[in-house]
Amino acid sequence: MNKCKIVLAEDNSTLSLLLKFRLEREGHELLMAKDGKMAIELIENHSPDLILTDIMMPFISGLEVISHVRNKLETQVPIIVFSSAGQEEMVLKAFSLGANDFMGKPFSPNELVIRVNRLLA
Amino acid sequence: MTTYQYLIDYYRELPFLIKLIGALITLSVILIIGLTIYLKGIRRYQRKKHADILKFKSEYEVMLVEFLYADDHIENEVEKNSFNEWLEQIEVEPAIQDELDDTIKDLSPIQQSIISKLRKEALVKSKRKIIISILYKLMEEVSGEMSDSIKVLYIETGLIDYALKKINNTEWSIKAKSIGELSRFEVKEGHYEVVKCMDHSNKEVRKEAHLYMVNLFQFDGLYFLNELKTPLSEWDQIQILEILQRFDDQQICDIRPWLKSTNDTVVLFGLKLAQIYNQYEINDTLIELLSHKSKSIRVCVIEVLTHLYGLEAKDMLKANFNELSLEEQLSFFTMLEKLVIPSDEPFIEKHLFHKDFEIQLLALKILKSINEDKYKVLNNLPADQKSKAMLQLENTI
Numbered sequence: 001m002n003k004c005k006i007v008l009a010e011d012n013s014t015l016s017l018l019l020k021f022r023l024e025r026e027g028h029e030l031l032m033a034k035d036g037k038m039a040i041e042l043i044e045n046h047s048p049d050l051i052l053t054d055i056m057m058p059f060i061s062g063l064e065v066i067s068h069v070r071n072k073l074e075t076q077v078p079i080i081v082f083s084s085a086g087q088e089e090m091v092l093k094a095f096s097l098g099a100n101d102f103m104g105k106p107f108s109p110n111e112l113v114i115r116v117n118r119l120l121a
Numbered sequence: 122m123t124t125y126q127y128l129i130d131y132y133r134e135l136p137f138l139i140k141l142i143g144a145l146i147t148l149s150v151i152l153i154i155g156l157t158i159y160l161k162g163i164r165r166y167q168r169k170k171h172a173d174i175l176k177f178k179s180e181y182e183v184m185l186v187e188f189l190y191a192d193d194h195i196e197n198e199v200e201k202n203s204f205n206e207w208l209e210q211i212e213v214e215p216a217i218q219d220e221l222d223d224t225i226k227d228l229s230p231i232q233q234s235i236i237s238k239l240r241k242e243a244l245v246k247s248k249r250k251i252i253i254s255i256l257y258k259l260m261e262e263v264s265g266e267m268s269d270s271i272k273v274l275y276i277e278t279g280l281i282d283y284a285l286k287k288i289n290n291t292e293w294s295i296k297a298k299s300i301g302e303l304s305r306f307e308v309k310e311g312h313y314e315v316v317k318c319m320d321h322s323n324k325e326v327r328k329e330a331h332l333y334m335v336n337l338f339q340f341d342g343l344y345f346l347n348e349l350k351t352p353l354s355e356w357d358q359i360q361i362l363e364i365l366q367r368f369d370d371q372q373i374c375d376i377r378p379w380l381k382s383t384n385d386t387v388v389l390f391g392l393k394l395a396q397i398y399n400q401y402e403i404n405d406t407l408i409e410l411l412s413h414k415s416k417s418i419r420v421c422v423i424e425v426l427t428h429l430y431g432l433e434a435k436d437m438l439k440a441n442f443n444e445l446s447l448e449e450q451l452s453f454f455t456m457l458e459k460l461v462i463p464s465d466e467p468f469i470e471k472h473l474f475h476k477d478f479e480i481q482l483l484a485l486k487i488l489k490s491i492n493e494d495k496y497k498v499l500n501n502l503p504a505d506q507k508s509k510a511m512l513q514l515e516n517t518i
Contacts, residue, residue, distance in 0.1 A: 012258055109263060111265075
């Protein structure tokens with residue numbers, strides 16, 4: 001698989017690092033954002049091939065990131081959202097805004113890699 | 122010199138009040154300067170502390186990720202002193218011990234070296250806190266093999282020992298936190314200590330202990346209800362139910378002993394379980410509870426029996442209707458709304474003019490559902506012969 005650019009928006013630094021390590025091992029290039037604001041900057045500046053975003057983040061939420069990508073930037077880049085238990089309503093909103101897939105926390109990083117590769121194929 | 126002498130003489134000649142104000146101003150200035158220096162010192166200390174935390178956090182995060190992705194497994198014998206020491210301190214079920222033994226055998230040299238580094242770091246309380254917070258947060262985010270590896274790291278670095286020691290701390294907040302930690306890392310071996318906290322005087326400790334049991338032992342963990350003397354708050358009950366619903370295996374154990382508990386909150390919780398898990402086979406126990414001394418339990422039993430289609434209970438309640446409290450009567454009419462049959466019509470008609478408006482309303486609605494013609498007749502009665510409910514439902518056919 002070609003080297004793909006992925007923006008990862010996640011406020012838990014340990015999880016970010018873990019996923020970065022795992023996805024880089026798969027040959028992808030990871031751009032990390034610790035909040036939604038930074039994620040939007042990275043998306044605008046780097047035009048990633050895929051976006052991974054948490055829903056609950058400081059400053060700008062994952063839902064706003066999806067909305068920005070779909071409505072303002074008008075790109076169809078695949079988006080996977082992470083959600084915690086009890087955020088089912090948020091997940092539905094994420095899908096209605098244009099998210100392609102979601103993973104409920106806690107999730108297995110190996111499963112995430114499979115989903116990422118499937119969306120990038 | 123003469124200037125100083127002049128100032129001293131001038132000061133001496135000043136009125137007492139001016140002298141006092143001057144002294145106070147001088148003291149205040151000294152205090153402000155002192156406090157400013159002190160606050161600056163504190164701020165510097167806090168900043169340094171925060172920077173240290175960030176530095177250690179990023180160091181430990183890297184170590185953790187390395188540990189979780191260290192592929193270089195070895196088959197050979199590994200040093201297990203730390204694990205054996207830990208095993209000596211607490212009793213571990215043989216199955217759990219074998220499982221952990223196998224996991225530890227699989228540890229690579231890199232993983233062992235990380236464990237040894239973290240073990241040393243964990244000796245310092247502040248660093249230990251950082252390590253625990255990283256592991257704790259990550260446990261909330263990842264599952265599967267990765268969470269098993271985090272658990273191994275938690276045990277092997279000796280963090281488990283600190284948590285087990287903290288359970289016996291006299292301060293409730295530390296006790297509650299340690300139980301929460303053991304629950305998060307799924308340390309079943311701590312349950313002998315946790316069981317002792319089931320009836321703790323502090324409700325937070327109790328709550329953590331209850332959640333620990335359910336989180337780790339699923340429905341079997343509910344056995345603590347058999348002995349529970351302290352009240353199980355509504356919030357605790359909701360949290361326990363929420364955890365139970367997460368499990369794949371929804372096979373519930375026998376809830377009858379809890380319905381017979383002397384603790385009313387346990388009985389109410391048992392009733393919630395009976396309703397959620399459709400316990401049709403316990404109808405007899407529920408009928409016995411209709412004569413419970415607590416009114417709220419009796420009302421709740423009627424609601425559960427309604428859900429479980431307790432027709433036998435319906436007949437009993439109908440026969441004793443006048444002896445029931447108003448709340449029970451209302452609950453019974455809600456039951457009738459669901460379980461009504463045509464032969465109930467005379468009973469319903471009898472209560473069309475009940476003193477309680479809600480019962481009147483329910484009776485009228487039930488009558489409408491089983492005999493619409495009779496309802497039409499009632500609807501045509503003159504206004505002065507109608508009940509409040511009839512006036513409310515006027516012309517709603």
